Each structure stands twice: as structure tokens, then as C-alpha cells.
Amino acid sequence: MAIKDEVTDKYSLRGRVYHKIRGDILEGRYKNNDELRELTIGEELGVSRTPVREAFRQLELEGLIRIVPNKGAYVTGITAKDVKDIYMIRSKLEGLAARWAVSHITEDQMSEMEENIYLTEFHASKGHLDQIATLDNRFHEILYEACGSKLLEHQLREYHEYVQRVRTKTLSDNKRSLASTGEHKLIMEAIKSGDENNAEKAANRHVENAYKNIVKNGLKEAYPDE
Amino acid sequence: MAIKDEVTDKYSLRGRVYHKIRGDILEGRYKNNDELRELTIGEELGVSRTPVREAFRQLELEGLIRIVPNKGAYVTGITAKDVKDIYMIRSKLEGLAARWAVSHITEDQMSEMEENIYLTEFHASKGHLDQIATLDNRFHEILYEACGSKLLEHQLREYHEYVQRVRTKTLSDNKRSLASTGEHKLIMEAIKSGDENNAEKAANRHVENAYKNIVKNGLKEAYPDE
DNA sequence: AGTGATATAATTGTATACAATAATACGATG
DNA sequence: CATCGTATTATTGTATACAATTATATCACT
Numbered sequence: 001m002a003i004k005d006e007v008t009d010k011y012s013l014r015g016r017v018y019h020k021i022r023g024d025i026l027e028g029r030y031k032n033n034d035e036l037r038e039l040t041i042g043e044e045l046g047v048s049r050t051p052v053r054e055a056f057r058q059l060e061l062e063g064l065i066r067i068v069p070n071k072g073a074y075v076t077g078i079t080a081k082d083v084k085d086i087y088m089i090r091s092k093l094e095g096l097a098a099r100w101a102v103s104h105i106t107e108d109q110m111s112e113m114e115e116n117i118y119l120t121e122f123h124a125s126k127g128h129l130d131q132i133a134t135l136d137n138r139f140h141e142i143l144y145e146a147c148g149s150k151l152l153e154h155q156l157r158e159y160h161e162y163v164q165r166v167r168t169k170t171l172s173d174n175k176r177s178l179a180s181t182g183e184h185k186l187i188m189e190a191i192k193s194g195d196e197n198n199a200e201k202a203a204n205r206h207v208e209n210a211y212k213n214i215v216k217n218g219l220k221e222a223y224p225d226e
Numbered sequence: 227m228a229i230k231d232e233v234t235d236k237y238s239l240r241g242r243v244y245h246k247i248r249g250d251i252l253e254g255r256y257k258n259n260d261e262l263r264e265l266t267i268g269e270e271l272g273v274s275r276t277p278v279r280e281a282f283r284q285l286e287l288e289g290l291i292r293i294v295p296n297k298g299a300y301v302t303g304i305t306a307k308d309v310k311d312i313y314m315i316r317s318k319l320e321g322l323a324a325r326w327a328v329s330h331i332t333e334d335q336m337s338e339m340e341e342n343i344y345l346t347e348f349h350a351s352k353g354h355l356d357q358i359a360t361l362d363n364r365f366h367e368i369l370y371e372a373c374g375s376k377l378l379e380h381q382l383r384e385y386h387e388y389v390q391r392v393r394t395k396t397l398s399d400n401k402r403s404l405a406s407t408g409e410h411k412l413i414m415e416a417i418k419s420g421d422e423n424n425a426e427k428a429a430n431r432h433v434e435n436a437y438k439n440i441v442k443n444g445l446k447e448a449y450p451d452e
Numbered sequence: 453a454g455t456g457a458t459a460t461a462a463t464t465g466t467a468t469a470c471a472a473t474a475a476t477a478c479g480a481t482g
Numbered sequence: 483c484a485t486c487g488t489a490t491t492a493t494t495g496t497a498t499a500c501a502a503t504t505a506t507a508t509c510a511c512t
Contacts, residue, residue, distance in 0.1 A: 012295060012495070014283070038464070048497045050276075053464090057240070057280045058287045063380065069238060070464055070503045085375045092318040149311045154289065155381075238465070264494070274467045279494090296473045296494055 014051035017041065018058055025064050025077055027165055032224050036065060036073040078162055080223040086159050087211035091204050093156055094140070097147035098187055098203035099196045104148030113142050113188050120181045124174075132177050133168050139184050143203075146191075166214055166222050176213045183209060240277035243267065244284055251290050251303055253391055258450050262291060262299040288384075304388055306449040312385050313437035317430050319382055320366070323373035324413055324429035325422045330374030339368050339414050346407045350400075359397050365410050369429075372417075392440055392448050402439045409435060 011019065021041065024030055038049045038056070045052075056073050059065045067073045105113075116139050123131040140160060144153040171177050183206040190199035237245065247267065250256055262282070264275045271278075282299050285291045291299045331339075342365050349357040366386060370379040397403050409432040416425035 014495085037462095039462095049464090050496055050498090054280055054283045058283050061284045061287050063377075067464095071505090072463075081375075082377055085377045088322060089319065089378060089381070092322060093315065096314060096318060149307075151289075151308055151311045152315060155315070240465085263492095265492095275494090276466055276468090293494095297475090298493070 012051070013045075013047045014054045017045055017047065017051050018055035020045065021055060021059060022062075022064060025059075025075055026162065028077075028222070030075045030077065032075060032077045032079075034075040036075065038073075078223060080219050083163055083166060083214070083219060083223055084211070086163055087207055087214070090156065090159050090163075091207035091211075093152060093159070094143065094207050095200040095204040097143050097149075097152055097156060098191060098199040100148050100152070101143060101146040101191050102194055102196045102199055105146040105191060109142055109146045110192060113139065113146075113191075116142065117181060117185050117188055120184070124178050124181055127174060129172050129177075133171050136167075136171060136177075136180065136184075143187070166219065167210075169222065170210075170214050170217050173213065173217060180206070180210065238277070239271075239273045240280045243271055243273060243277050244281035246271065247281060247285060248288075248290060251285075251301055252388065254303075254448070256301045256303065258301060258303045258305075260301040262301065264299075304449060306445050309389055309392060309440070309445060309449055310437070312389055313433055313440070316382065316385050316389075317433035317437075319378060319385070320369065320433050321426040321430040323369050323375075323378055323382060324417060324425040326374050326378070327369060327372040327417050328420055328422045328425055331372040331417060335368055335372045336418060339365065339372075339417075342368065343407060343411050343414055346410070350404050350407055353400060355398050355403075358403050359394050362393075362397060362403075362406065362410075369413070392445065393436075395448060396436075396440050396443050399439065399443060406432070406436065 021036070030036075036056070038052045042049050042052045056065065056067060060067045060073070064076055065073045066076050116135055120132060120135045120139070123135065137160075140156075144156045144160075147153060171180070183202065186202040187199060187206060190202050247262070256262075264278045264282070268275050268278045282291065282293060286293045286299070290302055292302050293299045342361055346358060346361045346365070349361065363386075366382075370382045370386075373379060397406070409428065412428040413425060413432060416428050
């Protein structure tokens, strides 16, 4: 109730609970193996156990918590190893997305991609970190939308969200953000020129390089080991 | 109640409902856009709306149904295009799994993989379709377990389940099952000899070939177009 | 004091009750 | 006869009640 009165009805109560807990886990506000009690969470958000339970079931399926029957729900979170795996998987899948985008991208999407890179170059030269981060996210979003596969789009978006925390942290490295923009440009140009093989390879390398940079800037401090 | 009394308590009521509906969708027992009513499903399985709703939320997250707020739940199912996308994605991810298996596979897993191929060759020569299908599934399971990544393992298993229906259908082609076993052997040998690049390529090609065979044997009849 | 049994409390699992929303039926009006 | 508005019904969303299970505390006994 409390929530429902305050804001417009963008989500159901269950939706709010789900996004709240999910955010708290992905942003690292819970520690690994923290126990989540239905009643406690419900009271914090001013809702009953029902929507909390439904949110728990979704988070369980997503692998962000694990539910022990008749016992409780425990935070699983994301480890340093997970981040590594996600980047290696993303490398392959963003490659596929870039390859497929060659034959599926619309004119509007192509224009937005070019504009995105143009703008990013400008803000990178000025050191505008916030804008760079937003544009970087948007570049990948455009790629996902342009690949022509709802399935791949959904999967990539999910992985992208999972590592959001470490990404925003690492983009504040100015040298990396310049290199990153250059790599975006290579992907865009390959797609524009219709070169599927190069588009795929460029996307592969871009994600691999992003991961290398993350390791260099200290992944271990941001995520638990095991 | 009805269910709980009949069988041992392997799953909660919610678990049963989830697996039941999921199976019905994946096996094609629902048509696309079929509406699922909480009360109806609950009555069919002898449970109340609560566990049904929790199952619905999971299926929604998985993308197998879509829930329109205050309206209802509608089957999304899997289309011919989805099958294609899944095979292309699987090609890349099984490649990764094979590559990672090189440095993560245990002795037991290696032995089981060799034995699996030996047995498959035997049953293929005799035309034992059921055994071949079981062993084929198991081969991929071993690969997933051996890759050393819970995340990749989970994702591959999910995709594998999604296309289970079309797989069992297509393996009844005897020529394909022989070729498939040969491809398994190539993957196994590359892993055994420690050749990461070849392991990845062999797995890529194996999944691509499996898809080509599916197309040849009539994918359109098994799945809706859009 | 330590150990085990039993009672008590806390927590989850499921069913039901109530509220809100959307679909449908029906009748008034032009 | 068509159309709009209203009443009714059906369905989902949420809260609460009860059942089952697990954790905790208490106390007797050695």
C-alpha cells in the first residue's frame, strides 16, 4: 500500500519487490548467503508475503537466490568467476548479434549507432564520464535490438545487467573509454559495410578487451571470490 | 492434495505445477496464445491458485508464457525461428564448453564420455533408437558438467531442453545418428588430446550439422512459424 | 556441566477471503 | 437496428488464515 500510493503504478507490487531485491543483489547490497525472510522483506516494502514469494520464485529461477524448501531463501549473488564466464559468453554472443545485425539492422538503428559513436567521441575528448557510460550502454542496446532475435536480445540484455556494476566502475578509466569507442566504431563500420565476419570478430574482441580492462582495474575488490 | 498423496514428495506443489505446464508447452500440447487460467489449472492438478501463480511467474521469466497484468497468462511457446536461433547460439556456447572442458574435465567424466561413444557406436550399428537418443542426451550433459562453469552449464541445459522435442524426432534418422556419433568422437578426442581450438571447432560444427539435419527433416511441421 | 527429549516459537507452504480490474451481458436511447 | 452506458460476472492481484516444517529454548537426567 505504502508504495502503491506514493508512485504511479508502473509495476505491480510483485514487480516492485522483484526489481528491488534484484537490484540490491546486483549492486552488492547483500552479502553472499544472506538470508531473506518473506515477512521482513514484505514489511520493509509495505506488502504482504504473497508478492514477495512470487518475486522469490523468479529470483530463484534466475539463479540470484537459492530456496531451500521449508527453510529459507539465501542470496547467491555474482562472483568474480561468474563475471569472467559472463564476459567470455558475451564475447561469443555479441559476436553473433553483430553478425546477425548486418542483415537485420534498420536504417534508423544504423543512424543511431553512428550518432552514438560520434557523440561518444565528443564526450570522451571532454572527459564527461556520465554521458560516456550512458552512451556505451546504449550502443550495446542498439546492437541487441538490431540483431533480429528476441531470444538473443533477451539473453544479452540479462548478462549485460548482471555485470553493470563492474562496467560503470571500469569505464571511468579514460584511456579505456577511448579505446572502447574505437572498438565500437570498428563494429559499426563492419555492420555498415555488410561484412559479417569482421562484425562478429570485432564484437568478440571488444568484449574480450573490456574484460581484460576489468581484471586490470581490480575485479577482486568488487566481487567475492567463490 | 491429490498429487501429494500419490507420489513421494519430490517436488512441492508449485514445483509440480511448474514442471507440468513447462512440459506441456515444450512438448507442444498447448497452442500458441492459449490462455491459461489460474483456477482451471489449479483444479486440474488439485491445488489452489497460490502455487499455480508462483509457477506462472517462473514461466513468465523464462519466456514460455507472457502475463498481461489483470488480464491473463498466454502461452508463448517456441517457434521455428526460435529453434534456429537456439541452435546457432548453442553452436557457440557448446564450443565454449568444449574449450573449457579441456582444462576442467575430470578423469571420471573423460571415461564416461569415451564409454558413451563406444556404446553409441554399438547401438547405432544395431539401430536401437531409444538407447541412441538417451546416450546422445547424456553426451551433451557430460560436456556441460565438464566445462567447469555453473553458469554456462545451466544455460546450455536450458537451451537443450527447449529443443528436446525436435531432437528426439530427428535422431530417428539413422544416417544422421551415425554422423552425429562421429562428431561426438571428434569432440571427445580433441578434449582428450588437450586441443582447445579443435575441441571448440568440433563442437561448433556438430551443433550446426544437427540443425541442418533438422531443417532437412522438416522443422516447419513441428513448430509454428511465427 | 553436558546431553537428550520435549515444548515453544519462528518460518515457510498452501488455501482461502477479499479487492481491483477487465470482460460480458443487457437494456435504454437515438 | 446500432450504439453507448451500466450492471453483472469472471479473472487476476493481494492479504490473511491455517497447516506443516524447522529452529530454538527449556528442563530433566546423568
